[in-house]
Amino acid sequence: MRCPRPISSLRRLVLLLALASLSAAALADEGPSADGSAPSEPDSMTPAGSAPSPADGPVCIVGARVHAVVAAPAYATVCMENGTITSVRNAPAPAGAVVVDGRGAVLTPGLIDAQSQLGLLEVNAVPETRDADASTDHEIRAAFRVAPGLNPFSMVVPITRSGGVTSVVSAPGGGLISGQAALWDLGPADATDLVVRESAYLVVPFTGRALREDARSRRLARLDEVFDDARVRAGNPEAFEERRMRDLAAHRLDLIALEEVRVAGTPVLFQAQRVADARALLALAERHGLRPAFTGLADGWRIAPELAEAGAFVMVHPMRNLPAQFDELGAREDAAALLDEAGVPVILTTGTTHNGRNLRFIAGNAVRAGMSAESALRAVTLHPAMLAGVGDTHGAIEVGRVANLVLWSGDPFEFSSRPVAVWVRGEALPLEHRQDALRERHRERGVYD
Missing domain, CATH: 3.20.20.140 (Metal-dependent hydrolases)
Structure with missing residues (x-):
């Protein structure tokens, strides 16, 4: 049995970041949904990056390709309220719901x-x-x-x-x-x-x-x-x-x-x-x-x-x-x-x-x-x-489960993709953190010029 060829620590770090981009693109496939219909496109949608918290009412993510883990990947509308997933179906968002635009994105459990x-x-x-x-x-x-x-x-x-x-x-x-x-x-x-x-x-x-x-x-x-x-x-x-x-x-x-x-x-x-x-x-x-x-x-x-x-x-x-x-x-x-x-x-x-x-x-x-x-x-x-x-x-997207969800710009395992929205118990949380703030502070001071 052939053993892997030794690599340096530096190369290992590079592989961690670069080789991940070679992972299968199955998670980002934008083919038709399970029943062959195209994702619904409501007239008015909230950008994913400004997704509301549960205090604003029911939230529905539409147009994303949903990888539920417990079901085959398919386009679906995923709704959540009070920290819980309330529906997963290929249908328009119900009246009165705040709709998040998930078109072209991938939705997975957190x-x-x-x-x-x-x-x-x-x-x-x-x-x-x-x-x-x-x-x-x-x-x-x-x-x-x-x-x-x-x-x-x-x-x-x-x-x-x-x-x-x-x-x-x-x-x-x-x-x-x-x-x-x-x-x-x-x-x-x-x-x-x-x-x-x-x-x-x-x-x-x-x-x-x-x-x-x-x-x-x-x-x-x-x-x-x-x-x-x-x-x-x-x-x-x-x-x-x-x-x-x-x-x-x-x-x-x-x-x-x-x-x-x-x-x-x-x-x-x-x-x-x-x-x-x-x-x-x-x-x-x-x-x-x-x-x-x-x-x-x-x-x-x-x-x-x-x-x-x-x-x-x-x-x-x-x-x-x-x-x-x-x-x-x-x-x-x-x-x-x-x-x-x-x-x-x-x-x-x-x-x-x-x-x-x-x-x-x-x-x-x-x-x-x-x-x-x-x-x-x-x-x-x-x-x-x-x-x-x-x-x-x-650990899955299913009615009754905790609404821990991540909306990705593409295949989550690709280095070029990124989370565009994260919900924990149905609450949309900011993606910014201290490292971002430090980067911006140094940028303002001209450190990167």
């Missing part, structure tokens, strides 16, 4: 970055802006939920949203068990209910620094012990509280949280790379009745049928196609395509805090490497929502 620390990390070198790591002496932090520490006023939020990302999962790090990640919508900073799910998944590191400080077999044994002890405590909580029980492997709240994760079917996200590690962790999940998911897994394509049989979601970054450590020797750029072909529910993620807006370029490069455009769109919308337990409300 993108979801499934692994980030957005809202938990502002400046890595400034300790008071880091809230992703519980930083305690206890390595088992299952009760640690990052949701209360999220900062919706982070300057990175509007930058991320400008790339068409309307939701992220912000995850903790460190320890034997890091804690519970939170899914939240990137709505107005002054909103009080942006968190959609406080427990999107439980994070278990099993790679990198974690294994430099702990042998694999010992780490697996400790995980077995703590999940066993969680069930022991749950089976006789009175004896535990009255100290009529041996010492257990974790604190009370962490044991309770682990049992809640198991009973609720909350995914356990294992950060791993090797095939051997993945198999050992799949066996651990089966022993303890856990719902496994993976991130990293450079060698995952080798055991794609096993992952598919286990129903394990796998997070992939297709541009991380070269080994940065020995555990990643199996990395390849078409891993996402191979996993998808085998029936594994793939999630594409940036895995970063400050570059989440590049999620669409990550997806574009997955398409370039062989993944279908439809699968890539699903991997940045519906699949992340399903992993987090909100697959019935987020």
Whole structure:
């Protein structure tokens, strides 16, 4: 099997931006709608860039090619009101609705970055802006939920949203068990209910620094012990509280949280790379009745049928196609395509805090490497929502779902396209951000002359 030819970091950066433009143009196809009729063209329409907020009444986007994820692409009129999608049909907008001109554009669900620390990390070198790591002496932090520490006023939020990302999962790090990640919508900073799910998944590191400080077999044994002890405590909580029980492997709240994760079917996200590690962790999940998911897994394509049989979601970054450590020797750029072909529910993620807006370029490069455009769109919308337990409300365009929508100038995976309007819970939000303001300030001062 031929391995990819090594490339420099500079070339990789260029590829991230330029090669995305080679992705399939299927998302921007302007052919006829599903029933063969042309998109409707109302007499008076609001430009997409000035789309009104829900306070102005029902809003309908007409003339766009709609990629609903749960249905075939087609021209349709999509209406929303009170933060919810109220209709998706090839018909004129109802009387009294504010109509947004979507002609020549593509409408998709808002993108979801499934692994980030957005809202938990502002400046890595400034300790008071880091809230992703519980930083305690206890390595088992299952009760640690990052949701209360999220900062919706982070300057990175509007930058991320400008790339068409309307939701992220912000995850903790460190320890034997890091804690519970939170899914939240990137709505107005002054909103009080942006968190959609406080427990999107439980994070278990099993790679990198974690294994430099702990042998694999010992780490697996400790995980077995703590999940066993969680069930022991749950089976006789009175004896535990009255100290009529041996010492257990974790604190009370962490044991309770682990049992809640198991009973609720909350995914356990294992950060791993090797095939051997993945198999050992799949066996651990089966022993303890856990719902496994993976991130990293450079060698995952080798055991794609096993992952598919286990129903394990796998997070992939297709541009991380070269080994940065020995555990990643199996990395390849078409891993996402191979996993998808085998029936594994793939999630594409940036895995970063400050570059989440590049999620669409990550997806574009997955398409370039062989993944279908439809699968890539699903991997940045519906699949992340399903992993987090909100697959019935987020990640698709369908009546009754949350109105997180993005109107694109063309194929969202093309470098030449851009979002022209973004709605989060039905509210049109500005695409401008601090970086734009800095650019304009320097332009006014003649810096670019």
